[in-house]
Amino acid sequence: MTKQFLLDGQPVPFDDGQTILEAARKAGHYIPSLCWHKDFPPHGSCKLCVVKAAGRHVSACATPAKEGWEVESNTPEINGERRGLLQMLFVEGNHFCPSCEKSGNCELQALAYEYEVLTPRFRHFFPDRPVDASHPDVLLDFNRCIFCELCVRASREIDGKSVFALTGRGIGKHLVVNAESGQLGDTDFSATDAAAHICPVGVILPKGTGFAVPIGERSFDVATIRSKTLKESS
Amino acid sequence: MSFELETAANRESLRRVAIDPVSRVEGHGKVTLLLDEAGHVREARLHIVEFRGFEKFIQGRPYWEVPVMVQRLCGICPVSHHLAAAKALDPVVGALTITPTAEKIRRLMHYGQVLQSHALHFFHLSSPDLLFGFESPVQQRNIVGVAGAYPEVARQGVLLRKFGQEVIRITAGKRVHGTGAIPGGVNKSLTAAERDELLQDADQMIQWSRDAVHLARRLHETNGSLYDEFGLFRSHLFSIVRADGALDLYDGSLRLRDARGQIVLDHLPCADYATHITEEVKPWSYMKLPFITELGAARGWYKVGPLARVQNCDFIPSPLAELERQAFVAHGEGEPIHAPLAYHWARMIEMLHAAEVIRSLLDDPDLLSDNRLAEGPRQREGVGIIEAPRGTLIHHYRVGDDDLVSYCNLIVSTTHNNQAMNEAVRQVARRYLDGRQLTEGLLNHIEVAIRAFDPCLSCATHALGKMPLAVELVNADGSLVDSATSGG
Numbered sequence: 001m002t003k004q005f006l007l008d009g010q011p012v013p014f015d016d017g018q019t020i021l022e023a024a025r026k027a028g029h030y031i032p033s034l035c036w037h038k039d040f041p042p043h044g045s046c047k048l049c050v051v052k053a054a055g056r057h058v059s060a061c062a063t064p065a066k067e068g069w070e071v072e073s074n075t076p077e078i079n080g081e082r083r084g085l086l087q088m089l090f091v092e093g094n095h096f097c098p099s100c101e102k103s104g105n106c107e108l109q110a111l112a113y114e115y116e117v118l119t120p121r122f123r124h125f126f127p128d129r130p131v132d133a134s135h136p137d138v139l140l141d142f143n144r145c146i147f148c149e150l151c152v153r154a155s156r157e158i159d160g161k162s163v164f165a166l167t168g169r170g171i172g173k174h175l176v177v178n179a180e181s182g183q184l185g186d187t188d189f190s191a192t193d194a195a196a197h198i199c200p201v202g203v204i205l206p207k208g209t210g211f212a213v214p215i216g217e218r219s220f221d222v223a224t225i226r227s228k229t230l231k232e233s234s
Numbered sequence: 235m236s237f238e239l240e241t242a243a244n245r246e247s248l249r250r251v252a253i254d255p256v257s258r259v260e261g262h263g264k265v266t267l268l269l270d271e272a273g274h275v276r277e278a279r280l281h282i283v284e285f286r287g288f289e290k291f292i293q294g295r296p297y298w299e300v301p302v303m304v305q306r307l308c309g310i311c312p313v314s315h316h317l318a319a320a321k322a323l324d325p326v327v328g329a330l331t332i333t334p335t336a337e338k339i340r341r342l343m344h345y346g347q348v349l350q351s352h353a354l355h356f357f358h359l360s361s362p363d364l365l366f367g368f369e370s371p372v373q374q375r376n377i378v379g380v381a382g383a384y385p386e387v388a389r390q391g392v393l394l395r396k397f398g399q400e401v402i403r404i405t406a407g408k409r410v411h412g413t414g415a416i417p418g419g420v421n422k423s424l425t426a427a428e429r430d431e432l433l434q435d436a437d438q439m440i441q442w443s444r445d446a447v448h449l450a451r452r453l454h455e456t457n458g459s460l461y462d463e464f465g466l467f468r469s470h471l472f473s474i475v476r477a478d479g480a481l482d483l484y485d486g487s488l489r490l491r492d493a494r495g496q497i498v499l500d501h502l503p504c505a506d507y508a509t510h511i512t513e514e515v516k517p518w519s520y521m522k523l524p525f526i527t528e529l530g531a532a533r534g535w536y537k538v539g540p541l542a543r544v545q546n547c548d549f550i551p552s553p554l555a556e557l558e559r560q561a562f563v564a565h566g567e568g569e570p571i572h573a574p575l576a577y578h579w580a581r582m583i584e585m586l587h588a589a590e591v592i593r594s595l596l597d598d599p600d601l602l603s604d605n606r607l608a609e610g611p612r613q614r615e616g617v618g619i620i621e622a623p624r625g626t627l628i629h630h631y632r633v634g635d636d637d638l639v640s641y642c643n644l645i646v647s648t649t650h651n652n653q654a655m656n657e658a659v660r661q662v663a664r665r666y667l668d669g670r671q672l673t674e675g676l677l678n679h680i681e682v683a684i685r686a687f688d689p690c691l692s693c694a695t696h697a698l699g700k701m702p703l704a705v706e707l708v709n710a711d712g713s714l715v716d717s718a719t720s721g722g
Contacts, residue, residue: 099303207298207637211421214421214422216407
């Protein structure tokens with residue numbers, strides 16, 4: 001007999017070893033994430049997949065499902081916490097959606113719509129993060145980094161290059177490039193690398209293409225992040 | 235240098251009257267008047283009190299982001315900035331000539347922009363003054379009052395603007411702040427369904443625009459002493475024109491006429507603008523004062539916008555608007571028309587032209603083609619000049635080998651008219667306010683003169699309807715003598 005747990009009162013079947021997030025999405029229940037990717041082990045850093053299981057807050061991406069658990073996800077309390085996390089991500093960096101070429105394809109922006117981030121809540125940090133335009137084919141705009149480490153992991157584990165890393169701690173944490181100069185142009189990074197195509201926000205950008213896709217044809221113009229994610233998970 | 239009434243002597247002994255903010259214009263500005271004890275005007279200035287800084291913070295950004303970012307300068311005419319930036323950056327991707335599809339879609343977008351902006355200005359912002367009178371009850375002097383007294387005029391104004399916005403939406407993706415133009419071309423063509431949607435209403439827009447021209451024309455024909463004289467001053471006229479001298483709001487070369495209508499400079503390549511235009515800075519305004527370098531600051535200032543364009547061109551290349559241009563020129567009896575209120579008439583002629591151009595373009599099969607982008611050997615610098623609704627708009631960029639913008643210069647339409655608007659303010663202050671007890675209606679005369687130019691004072695924000703107007707009379711010692719407020 002298939003094991004199952006209850007997600008917001010709905011039964012969700014799972015196989016041993018599956019996380020709450022994987023089982024939920026496969027069963028058609030949306031749990032949001034920014035740092036999770038099917039090709040990598042759970043990272044558990046963005047905390048957007050937070051759920052309440054057995055009375056405790058846990059990361060759904062990193063917590064194996066357990067028979068008989070009652071898990072809360074789509075509740076005003078949990079969604080309010082997710083909204084707060086998104087609002088903090090927005091003020092930590094410089095996210096100017098109106099002129100950002102990732103607008104319409106950005107997962108952070110799409111989640112802000114999904115969780116109805118309608119107004120600023122916290123004071124903006126306005127960090128000073130110069131762009132790195134040294135590479136002939138790829139631009140790095142650190143202003144938008146959310147420290148999900150997807151590029152770090154993709155470059156290390158798929159491309160075998162380790163071009164990126166996070167350095168610093170706490171509020172001083174930031175993305176760096178593995179070159180003596182600190183410049184992407186001085187690495188063996190390529191526009192065809194997996195790391196060049198994995199950024200959920202607008203940090204790693206192919207040069208010169210910018211706004212080539214018109215409004216109405218961008219990823220989240222045609223589907224919400226909820227429906228897109230569930231379609232990809234089914 | 236300083237013009238008459240620009241800076242008074244013994245300013246500390248004069249009393250100050252401020253119109254702050256100027257209402258029913260785009261953006262925020264104020265007028266200050268300094269009066270002596272007898273109420274004579276000693277100083278009159280239009281101040282632009284906002285600071286934007288786009289020229290600085292665009293530096294260090296990737297060039298392909300620029301057309302989308304800089305359009306945020308304005309909520310009324312973002313398409314103008316969007317297109318001027320894209321034109322300037324075409325050479326950066328090597329597109330010295332863009333494809334016919336790209337040019338026609340950009341033109342369609344631009345003329346849609348001109349149509350909606352001109353309709354907004356004439357019907358929403360200015361028609362209350364023109365239909366009710368400059369000193370009519372302030373409670374009535376707004377678009378709601380127009381809708382009550384002249385419902386069909388208001389309806390047509392709203393629907394004309396809506397049509398222009400739909401043209402923009404279909405070409406740029408959104409009614410405001412779209413992404414249609416990209417360096418080297420455009421990112422979308424029209425579908426047959428989109429074209430047919432616009433065709434449904436295009437002929438009606440031409441008819442309503444023609445009616446609006448006739449409305450503006452009647453104001454001059456029936457009340458010439460006011461409309462032909464109010465705030466009158468003479469100046470040079472500046473715009474781009476097509477190679478054959480035709481009115482062209484999207485592309486051309488620079489032409490300057492003197493106040494008598496003689497062509498002074500012609501066929502100046504847009505890329506050479508910096509040779510011919512010098513920008514002067516004055517301490518009392520964030521808006522620079524440009525002048526023609528060859529003529530100097532005292533003589534070289536000029537008007538831009540509809541009044542300049544309709545008279546600077548040799549003809550308008552659409553039949554109905556050309557007929558109206560001829561009637562306009564005839565009204566001048568051989569001399570150029572400089573009356574600020576004639577801006578409205580010229581603006582409506584341009585709106586009619588825009589409606590005709592849109593109708594004509596919609597028959598063009600190139601709009602549906604996928605041949606949208608051009609490229610070639612890259613260049614590092616570009617100048618894009620376009621005739622925005624309010625006048626000549628100049629964008630100039632340099633791009634480094636790393637694809638980041640290293641230099642940006644913008645001369646925005648309203649900036650060209652800075653000296654002209656100040657001159658109109660002084661003329662009206664002299665003629666209507668000098669030595670009189672100030673009332674809201676009299677102060678509105680100043681605003682009527684400014685509004686005629688359709689200034690976009692911040693070129694970013696816009697407000698319509700009632701805005702708070704505060705007038706304070708302050709003694710030389712700073713104590714408040716009298717104050718009045720309206721709107722808000």
